[in-house]
Amino acid sequence: MTDAAELLGLTRKLLAAYPPATTDRADFLKARFDAGLAWVHFPEGLGGLGAPRSLQAVVDAELAAAGAPDNDPRRIGIGLGMAAPTILKYGSQEVKERFLRPLWTGEEVWCQLFSEPGAGSDLAALGTRAVRDEATGDWVVDGQKVWTSSAHVARWAILIARTDPDLPKHRGITYFVCDMTDPGVEVRPLRQITGEAEFNEVFLTGVRIPDAHRLGEVGEGWKVAQTTLNNERVAIGGMRLPREGGMIGPIARTWRERPELRTHDLHQRLLTLWVEAEVSRLAGERLRQQLVVGQPGPEGSAMKLAFARLNQEISGLEVELRGEEGLLYDDWTMRRPELVDFTGRDAGYRYLRSKGNSIEGGTTEVLLNIVAERVLGLPAEPRNDKDVAWKDLAR
Amino acid sequence: MTDLLYSETEDDLRAAVRSLVAARGDTAALAARAEAGSPYDPRLWASLAAEMGAAGLLVPEKLGGQGASHREAAVVLEELGRGVVAAPYLTSSVVATQALLSLDTDTEAVATLLAELAEGRRTAVLAVPLSAAPDGPLPEGTGRVTGVADAATADVLLVLRADGLYAVEAAQAVVEPLTPLDLTRPLAAVTAGEGGTRLADAVAGATAVRSGLLAGAGLLASEQLGIAEWCLEETVRHTGERHQFNRPVGSFQALKHRMAQLWLEVVSARAAARAAADALATGSPEAALSVAVAQAYCSRVAVHAAEECVQLHGGIGMTWEHPAHLYLKRAKADEIALGTPGRHKEALAALVDLQAP
Ligand SMILES: Cc1cc2nc3c(=O)[nH]c(=O)nc-3n(C[C@H](O)[C@H](O)[C@H](O)COP(=O)(O)OP(=O)(O)OC[C@H]3O[C@@H](n4cnc5c(N)ncnc54)[C@H](O)[C@@H]3O)c2cc1C
Numbered sequence: 001m002t003d004a005a006e007l008l009g010l011t012r013k014l015l016a017a018y019p020p021a022t023t024d025r026a027d028f029l030k031a032r033f034d035a036g037l038a039w040v041h042f043p044e045g046l047g048g049l050g051a052p053r054s055l056q057a058v059v060d061a062e063l064a065a066a067g068a069p070d071n072d073p074r075r076i077g078i079g080l081g082m083a084a085p086t087i088l089k090y091g092s093q094e095v096k097e098r099f100l101r102p103l104w105t106g107e108e109v110w111c112q113l114f115s116e117p118g119a120g121s122d123l124a125a126l127g128t129r130a131v132r133d134e135a136t137g138d139w140v141v142d143g144q145k146v147w148t149s150s151a152h153v154a155r156w157a158i159l160i161a162r163t164d165p166d167l168p169k170h171r172g173i174t175y176f177v178c179d180m181t182d183p184g185v186e187v188r189p190l191r192q193i194t195g196e197a198e199f200n201e202v203f204l205t206g207v208r209i210p211d212a213h214r215l216g217e218v219g220e221g222w223k224v225a226q227t228t229l230n231n232e233r234v235a236i237g238g239m240r241l242p243r244e245g246g247m248i249g250p251i252a253r254t255w256r257e258r259p260e261l262r263t264h265d266l267h268q269r270l271l272t273l274w275v276e277a278e279v280s281r282l283a284g285e286r287l288r289q290q291l292v293v294g295q296p297g298p299e300g301s302a303m304k305l306a307f308a309r310l311n312q313e314i315s316g317l318e319v320e321l322r323g324e325e326g327l328l329y330d331d332w333t334m335r336r337p338e339l340v341d342f343t344g345r346d347a348g349y350r351y352l353r354s355k356g357n358s359i360e361g362g363t364t365e366v367l368l369n370i371v372a373e374r375v376l377g378l379p380a381e382p383r384n385d386k387d388v389a390w391k392d393l394a395r
Numbered sequence: 396m397t398d399l400l401y402s403e404t405e406d407d408l409r410a411a412v413r414s415l416v417a418a419r420g421d422t423a424a425l426a427a428r429a430e431a432g433s434p435y436d437p438r439l440w441a442s443l444a445a446e447m448g449a450a451g452l453l454v455p456e457k458l459g460g461q462g463a464s465h466r467e468a469a470v471v472l473e474e475l476g477r478g479v480v481a482a483p484y485l486t487s488s489v490v491a492t493q494a495l496l497s498l499d500t501d502t503e504a505v506a507t508l509l510a511e512l513a514e515g516r517r518t519a520v521l522a523v524p525l526s527a528a529p530d531g532p533l534p535e536g537t538g539r540v541t542g543v544a545d546a547a548t549a550d551v552l553l554v555l556r557a558d559g560l561y562a563v564e565a566a567q568a569v570v571e572p573l574t575p576l577d578l579t580r581p582l583a584a585v586t587a588g589e590g591g592t593r594l595a596d597a598v599a600g601a602t603a604v605r606s607g608l609l610a611g612a613g614l615l616a617s618e619q620l621g622i623a624e625w626c627l628e629e630t631v632r633h634t635g636e637r638h639q640f641n642r643p644v645g646s647f648q649a650l651k652h653r654m655a656q657l658w659l660e661v662v663s664a665r666a667a668a669r670a671a672a673d674a675l676a677t678g679s680p681e682a683a684l685s686v687a688v689a690q691a692y693c694s695r696v697a698v699h700a701a702e703e704c705v706q707l708h709g710g711i712g713m714t715w716e717h718p719a720h721l722y723l724k725r726a727k728a729d730e731i732a733l734g735t736p737g738r739h740k741e742a743l744a745a746l747v748d749l750q751a752p
Contacts, residue, residue, distance in 0.1 A: 255749055262752035270749060271740040275691045282666035282688075286399035293400065302659045365648075371658055372651035376631045379646035 002040070002051035004058045010049075011037060011062045025069040029105040032068075038104045042088060046100050054292040071106050075339045078150065079103040079110030083158050083177075085231040090175070090215040090224050099156065099177070111154035113145040113178060113202055114225070118395055120147075121366045123160075124169045124222055125385075125393065128204060130161035130176065132211075139163075139176065139214070141184070141207040149360075151187045151200040152336050154180050158228060159209075160221045165391040172390055173221035177213040184208070194352045195332040198340060232361050233300045240288060241281050247311050247342065247350060248277035251318040261321050270321075273314050280306045298375045305367050308357035315350040322347055397679075399669040405470045412449065412471050415442055416478035422718035425481060429578035429721075434481035435548060443471075443482065444515025450488040451513030453610075458500055459510030465610060469617035469672035476621025476697075479721045481579040483545040487518035489614050491553055494521060494607030498560070498599060504592045508551060508562060519551035519562070520544065521607055522585045528734025529609040529686070530742050533601060539569075539586040544732075546583040547572050553594075553604075554587045560600025563591035577728035579721060609686055612733035613671040616689035619697035620661070620668045622726050626697075626704035626719070627657050634707055650707060657700055664696040684746045690739040694730040701726035 018031045032038055033047045037059050042048025064070075073080055080103070087099055102108040119126040128143025141161055151157070157178040164172035178185070184207035189197035216224040244252055255262065255270060283306070287299045319326040330346040342350055358364040372378045385393060401409070419439040428434045444450035452468045454460020461467075468489055475484055495509050511517040523534055524542035534540045535555050546552065547570055554561045554568075568587035575582040595603060631654055634645030644650060671689035674682040701723040705712035712719045730736065744751060 252747075252749060259750075259752070262750075264752055267744070267749070267751050268737075268740070271691075271744055274747065274749060275688055275740065275743065276663075278688050279663045279667045279692045282397075282399065282670050283663045285397070286666040286669065289398070289400050299662050302662050305659055306663065365652070368652040368655040369648065371655035376651075376654055376658060378631060378635055378651050378654065379643045381646055381648060382642070 002049045002055070004055055007037070007040060007049075007051065007055050007058050008062060010035060011059050015063070015066050015068065020066055020068040026105060026107065028069050029071055030101070032063075033101050033104050037063075038071075039084075042100070046088070046096055047104055052294075054294075057292070071104060076103065076106045076109060078112050078154075078158075079108070079156075082112060082228045082232050083110045083156070086158065086175075086215060086224060086228045087177075089227055092212065095177070095212065095215075103156075108155040109150060109153050111148050111151045111157045111180070112228075113148055113151075113157045113159040113204075115147050116144060117146050121363055123225070124173065125390070125395070126160060126162060126173070127395075128159075128161045129165075130163050130174060130209070132163075133208075137211045139174075139209045139211065141176075141178070141204045141209060143204050145202040145204070147190065147199045147360075148187075148202045149199045150338070151180065151202050152189065152197075153338050156180060157202075158215075160225055162390065163218055163221075166389050167219070168387055169385065169390040169393065170222045171219055173225070174218050175215045175221035175224040176209050177215065178204075178207065178209055179213075182207045189334075189336055191334055193355060194349055195329075196335040196337055198337055229362070233304050241284065243278060243281065245281065246277055246307070247314045247318075247354070248274055250343070250347070250350075251314055251321065254318065254321065261323060266317070266321055269317055273310065273317060276306075277310055277314065280310055298371070301367055301371055301375075304361065305364055305371075308354075308364055311350075311354035311357050315347060315354045318347040319351045397670050397673050399666055399673065401470065401669075402466075405467055408449075408467055409470045409474060411447060412443065412474040413477070415439065415447070416474055416480055420478040420480055422479065422721060423716070425479065425579065426715065426718070426721060429481065432572060432581070433548075434579050434581060435483070436481070439480065440482050440515065443484070444488065449484070450492075450515035453489065453492050453496065454509055454513040458506060458513065460513035464676035465614060465672045466676045469614050469668065472614050472618040473621035473624075473668075476618035476725075477625045479579050479622070479625075479718065479725050481581075483518045483520065483548065485611060485615060485618065486520045486545040487512060487549065488515075490607040490611035491519040491521055491551075492607075493610035494553060494560075494603040495519075495594075497603040497606040498595050502594065504562060505594055517550040518545070518548065519553055520546050520549040521604060522546070522552045522554040522563075522568075522587055523604065523608070525580070525582060525728075525732045526734075527608055528738045528742070529605055529612050529683070531734060531738065533604055535597070535601075537586075537588045539584050541573065541584040542582050543585045544580050544582055546570050546585050547581055552585060552587050552591075554585075554591060555597075555600055555604055557597060559593050559597050560595045560603060561587075561591035561593050563587040567591065575728070577724040579725055580728060580732075608733055609683065610675055612690050612739070613675045613682070613686035615729060615733050616664070616668040616671050616686075616693040619693040619726065619729055620664045622697045622722055622729070623657070623661050623664055623693075623700035626700035626722055626726075627654065627661055629719075630654060630657075630704045630707045633711075637709075644707075653703055653707070657703055660696045660699060664693045667692045684743065687739040687743040687746060690734060691736045691743065694736045694739075697726040698723075698730050 014035045018028050036049040038047035040051040040056050041053040116126050130139045130141045159176045159178040163174040184205045186203040188201045191197045329348045448461045449471050451460030452463040456462040498505050525544040552563045571584045573582045637644050667689040671685040674685035704719045
């Protein structure tokens with residue numbers, strides 16, 4: 001078993017062989033992956049050493065202190081936080097070896113082809129079809145996905161599609177890795193509330209996916225998707241922030257620098273939100289400490305809920321605080337950004353973009369249902385869709 | 396780094412206090428005692444304070460205590476909150492004890508009193524209103540002080556006068572019981588005009604009192620956490636069983652979301668309460684900040700949880716038989732105790748440089 005001292009030794013060896021100051025960023029990241037220091041809890045040969053997850057912090061601290069380049073988790077969020085754990089659990093050895101390294105280094109960006117115009121919260125109702133070509137064994141996919149973040153920069157996608165419409169909705173779904181450069185994939189920007197197009201519509205027409213790029217068994221896609229979705233929430237909850245590290249930071253700075261904007265009412269509301277942001281930061285820290293000692297609580301889903309509400313309230317207050325300036329917007333130019341940039345833009349942008357925080361990755365309403373039923377054990381809502389073939393459901 | 400988890404020792408302590416409270420904490424009997432004006436169960440106090448040594452957690456071993464810390468005392472308070480236990484733990488074992496620990500403990504009078512409190516043989520309370528905030532105004536002089544918690548049963552009153560801090564035997568003072576909103580934490584008006592043993596001069600005395608109030612406010616957050624936890628669990632249990640419209644009422648989304656929201660608040664309150672307890676235990680320079688954050692947050696969570704508990708129980712929640720009212724009264728009184736959330740936010744404004752207009 002690899003221990004902290006050994007990991008520290010390996011990290012220093014990596015730094016000695018590839019001094020960050022003189023090494024190309026991509027080369028450093030590749031070397032780090034090959035040394036098993038990317039995600040130490042992954043298996044050897046796949047960027048890890050089979051070490052306890054908690055020891056990643058040892059490596060990260062040493063690398064940060066040495067000024068080593070980071071793989072920018074913001075840019076590669078979907079790949080890192082969602083595709084990777086799913087591939088690790090359900091992919092063949094070849095699939096793991098093909099995808100994990102460029103995913104981790106950021107050479108290949110991933111997107112998530114889950115939501116459809118007719119299936120959002122009720123994701124299992126999706127209608128995109130995957131039909132097996134008996135001659136070649138490939139799958140042929142036709143359908144439409146929507147709100148796909150980063151599809152315009154993605155090289156690969158995780159995709160769920162219906163392989164058996166005669167079964168009830170949860171049972172006829174299969175999970176694939178889709179090549180975004182396939183000629184049948186068309187990505188169209190979908191302009192959003194902020195003026196830019198961070199997400200897209202994706203049209204899939206006769207897209208051919210080799211059977212080797214299927215994750216999990218045919219018809220088991222819903223189960224595989226659970227791995228993706230659970231990891232999505234943990235990835236959000238595990239973030240570590242300094243005090244005032246979130247959206248409360250910019251507004252607190254504005255408050256300090258601009259006494260002329262202050263009113264008593266705004267002061268009270270700001271203090272309340274400051275307290276809530278600090279408490280939410282502590283709760284995130286507590287979750288992280290629980291993960292480190294191996295007692296992960298269900299708090300992961302809580303963090304995403306708290307973070308969405310706080311971001312919205314804080315950014316809303318900030319626009320109001322700015323008064324006359326709050327009536328202006330920095331730039332409505334239609335752009336297709338590579339990543340969400342909360343801090344580089346003004347308060348109005350933050351206000352508008354944070355509206356998505358309670359919709360993306362599961363709406364607040366749906367997550368509250370999950371907390372109520374799975375965490376608190378409250379009785380489920382009556383359902384009328386469980387034993388009906390997907391093709392017979394009302395749409 | 397702030398340790399926000401519970402240690403094994405703390406888990407063991409929790410289990411012990413919880414089983415004691417379960418064995419003795421009959422809320423119907425508590426309500427009856429409370430109505431009669433003497434809510435304490437002396438046997439519970441004897442087991443908790445003396446036999447389990449909980450009263451001496453903050454006191455070093457060489458002064459007759461357990462040599463533990465605020466982290467452990469916080470766990471005791473969580474459990475006392477969960478059971479709305481009526482006991483002078485917060486006032487005597489935390490606030491008064493912490494004030495005495497801040498004095499010169501080589502003084503015989505201080506050392507003797509501390510040892511007595513640590514053994515749970517006697518109790519002491521600060522003769523200040525329960526509502527006093529750690530950085531707020533303090534009574535000084537010889538007048539009547541109203542709203543002093545647990546004074547009616549205390550053996551000793553710690554009285555701040557213009558010329559110093561005094562320990563006054565309760566028998567030497569006039570203690571008039573008042574009718575409190577929270578029946579489980581009795582209040583009294585205290586007039587301790589003269590006499591007693593002088594423990595410190597006015598400056599050291601005031602510092603000690605503030606230190607007691609700060610520790611009290613910080614650990615009160617754990618009591619509030621316990622209250623909120625019980626209210627949520629009981630509400631989830633009840634709404635999962637109670638049927639209306641041919642369904643458990645807990646399957647209605649309007650109710651589920653309210654309970655899920657409360658759960659989020661409880662999760663956050665735990666982190667805030669732990670941070671305050673840890674900061675007090677380690678003597679962190681951030682203690683005042685952590686306490687202010689915890690009080691500003693946890694007070695509201697406890698009240699919210701208790702109010703939801705009453706509402707989601709429907710008619711049953713409005714009855715005297717159901718314990719929900721005991722929790723609501725405790726939660727509402729705790730919101731005011733040791734500084735309101737608003738006062739703590741004002742303290743915070745100065746601490747984190749977010750000045751008022
Ligand atoms: C910025 C952004 C980025 C996104 N990126 C991606 C991506 O990269 N890939 C991807 O696959 N998807 C992505 N999405 C889509 C997102 O996952 C869906 O929008 C989301 O799951 C909600 O589905 P919907 O939009 O169809 O809303 P609907 O499901 O139609 O919901 C409408 C309203 O009804 C409520 N509702 C629905 N069901 C229930 C219920 N059972 N109980 C109570 N209320 C309910 C919802 O909360 C909501 O308020 C993104 C969305 C946004 C906003």
